[in-house]
Amino acid sequence: MSQEKQDFLERSKTFWNPGKTQAWQDMGVDLVIDRREGYYLHDMDGQRLIDVHLNGGTYNIGHRHPELVEVLNQATRKFDMGNHHFPSLARTALAEALAACTPGDLQYTMYGSGGGEAIDIAIKTARNAMKKRKIVSIVKAYHGHTGLAVKTGDERFSKLFLSEDTAGEFVQVPFNDLNAMEDALKGRDVAAVIMETIPATYGFPMPKEGYLPGVKKLCERYDALYIADEVQTGLMRCGALWAITRYGVEPDLLVTGKGISGGMYPIACVVVSKERAGWLSQDGFGHMSTMGGAELGCIVALKVLEIVQRPEVISMVRYISNFIRAGLDQIMAIYPDFFTGIRQHGVVMGLEFNHPEGAKPVMKYLYRNGVWAIFSTLDPRVLQFKPGVLMTQALCEDLLRRVEAAIGEARTEVMGAGSRRTR
Amino acid sequence: MDNFVRRLVDISQSEAAMRARADLVLERARWAAEVFHRYDRAKTMAAVDAVARIAFDKAGEYAEWAVRETGFGVVAHKKIKNELSSIPLVDHYRDRDFVSPRIDERSMVVEIPRPAGVIFALAPSTNPVATVYFKVLSALMTRNAIVISPHPAARECCVDAARTLAAAAEAAGAPEGVIQVIADPSIPLIDQFMRSDKTDVILATGGSAMVRSAYSSSNPAIGVGPGNAPVFVDATADPGHAARHIVESKSFDNSLLCTNESVLIVVAEAERALKAELQKAGCHICSEEETQTLRRYLFHERGFNVEALGRDAIWIARQVGIKVSPKTLVLVTPIRLIGEEEPLSREKLCPVLGLYTARNNAQAMMQARALLRLSGAGHSAAIHSNDTRAIVDYAAMVEVYRVVVNAPCSQGAAGFATNLAPTFTIGTGFFGRSSVGENIGPQHLVNWTRIAYHKDSDVTLDAIAHTAVRQPGPLPEAPSDGVPGRSVADLRPVDATADRDALREEIRRIIADELRAALKE
Incomplete structure (x- = not known):
């Protein structure tokens, strides 16, 4: 590590976040991102990394996508964030575009400046619509860190701040368990169930066949709304614009964040049906956000939506997911005692290792081999593996080459050098 | 997206947008080309024949369309040209295999075909659909992906023809995106395609300006000059x-x-x-x-x-x-x-x-x-x-x-x-400031990797002749876990015994081969 980087890390500890800064050093990842372009990150010491973390899909179409840079630059000649009180050209245009491409009768868009805020808006909207308070989520759920969103998630992030639910308004049930879901809903006191279509921070456990449609049916039976958190699974990452449609579910509210910003201008959106959007007519000033739906963000988001819906993209996603899966299958055959499973839907992938914290050494050796992927905070056996939807063939091939080497090295560290490859 | 904000912030004519569009089409083509490269002769020809068949069947329809759209030419003659550029074209090359390795016994050189990759092909207004047919089939015979750029005056018939051929190719098992067409060609957009380092070769048929521009693009080009x-x-x-x-x-x-x-x-x-x-x-x-x-x-x-x-x-x-x-x-x-x-x-x-x-x-x-x-x-x-x-x-x-x-x-x-090679791209060679002097055909869209042993080597080519190049075909579909019929269990059925047996068999075979080789020495 360069002296310059060492000095910088000290300052990071002094002025920004000592715990987080140190934790990365302890995990063997001394990354300080400097330049970035496409699916590459460049560390301040010059190392280049292929980004398959993408901040949960934020950089789905790559870092600093040239069309987003162009549209944002051009937009700044005319627009700024805008005034959140007034009808706005950009906010309305994005809302119209979202209404056109979201499932079912979703129509109105409400804006936040980030995913957590959008989740809060979704929960507030559901409570207003159903006149009930209770929210059901899954065990180890993660929907963000704001006031209501944090209460839906694992206590890992709420207790620290004495912000966990104490009023019994937030109930958590195990994933893929329809009986538990029914038990939670049958009191008819639940306003909404909130679900990530594939729970990301929990390492992408995949919904069993029929689970998500089953949850939706239970919601209908017991008068609860279904909030689809598509922050990480939307925008073509599962080979459809919204993953939830591949499971045949039409949600009452749909939340999109991260990728919709293109990683260029913060924005997050909640799309809701007219029927469930009562407060927008009852008291349109009921929720406000100065930065939510900033007009520059809307213009970037419109471009993101247009790009991911180009016919070439869905084809790219299929190629990328098929090719990477075929390569990972081969790698799994080389290290079957360590690399034990793959969870996959499109380019949303979780790689399973047979050690309680197996994904951490893999992350470290991937980093050394020029790949940046992150372990799952709430299940560190699993590495989140999230290629972008515009990755090229050459880049995917290079990625697999590096992944094979890194998994071999991580395996040696975890299981000892004595053990040998299968082939 | 017909959108009022798009009018306020319209970047569609910017260089960034043009390049990004070209990149996306060419990267998709690259994926198709890489997967197509895995196909064997039988799978390749299945796609070629399916495309040739529909091209033949629609020869008259597109002849009529081209005359209607461009306002010139003779329907009956265009029909003949279209027909000749379909099944007869493929039959002309039927005996030439651009997919399997070949051996030159005399020089002891083994040659493995390596497709160009991504072809950017211009189609003129004079012979629009016949050129589309000809270039698409030449690309497919050699397992290349192709992006067609039609002349604006014959845009609609070419776009429709290219899409028809693409659908037929994919239905017959060719990789998706192996045939693409630019629906709204403009000079700056075509320029991006021609100059892109993602284009492997330009097949330029058209006016002199366009052909010279292809040669100036920095990419390999096969262009034709005007006739007289x-x-x-x-x-x-x-x-x-x-x-x-x-x-x-x-x-x-x-x-x-x-x-x-x-x-x-x-x-x-x-x-x-x-x-x-x-x-x-x-x-x-x-x-x-x-x-x-x-x-x-x-x-x-x-x-x-x-x-x-x-x-x-x-x-x-x-x-x-x-x-x-x-x-x-x-x-x-x-x-x-x-x-x-x-x-x-x-x-x-x-x-x-x-x-x-x-x-x-x-x-x-x-x-x-x-x-x-x-x-x-x-x-x-x-x-x-x-x-x-x-x-x-x-x-x-x-x-x-x-x-x-x-x-x-x-x-x-x-x-x-x-008996010259049937073509809609006449190579005008060095006289005509071009790279190829014969009638262009599929043979110009493939290079060969040559395996060469030491001059004094006494190796016979038997072993290598019987070692097939791996051509596993299309990529297996990745699972979409939780989607009915698309989960890992549906698409990756586990049969551990079979796998282990196959592995054992493979090892046994390798050892036996090695032993045989050692004994020979």
């Missing part, structure tokens, strides 16, 4: 036979093939008989006055009048007020000079034929050379003669790479009335 074919009729030729072939060629699709005859050069002693036969065959021989009217009409200061492009003789005669018989197929304009000062000695993609009378063979050949200096170098020429000396002298003198003898030049040079 001389046709020489000497005293030994059968005048009736020659006249019929010339008329058949000049009137074929109203001279839209760039291989059509531009100026007829006849020796004085054959002139009278030939003229009579030309008239019989449907030519109107223009008076000096009529020739002058045509000269003014066909050539403006900027060059050829595109209004006359591919129009029939009667239509053109009517435009300039020349009275002709309703059976007229070709307008013949006698000229006294060949060169810069005579516009009618330039390329004419319409059934107007210059007629120059030479004193003798030597003078005729010098005039033919002069014609090609003006334009059309490296392209085509024709001769009607029964004197082999004259034929060989002529062929060796004119600076072209195909000389058609006693046959219509339009169809002959393009390989449809001769």
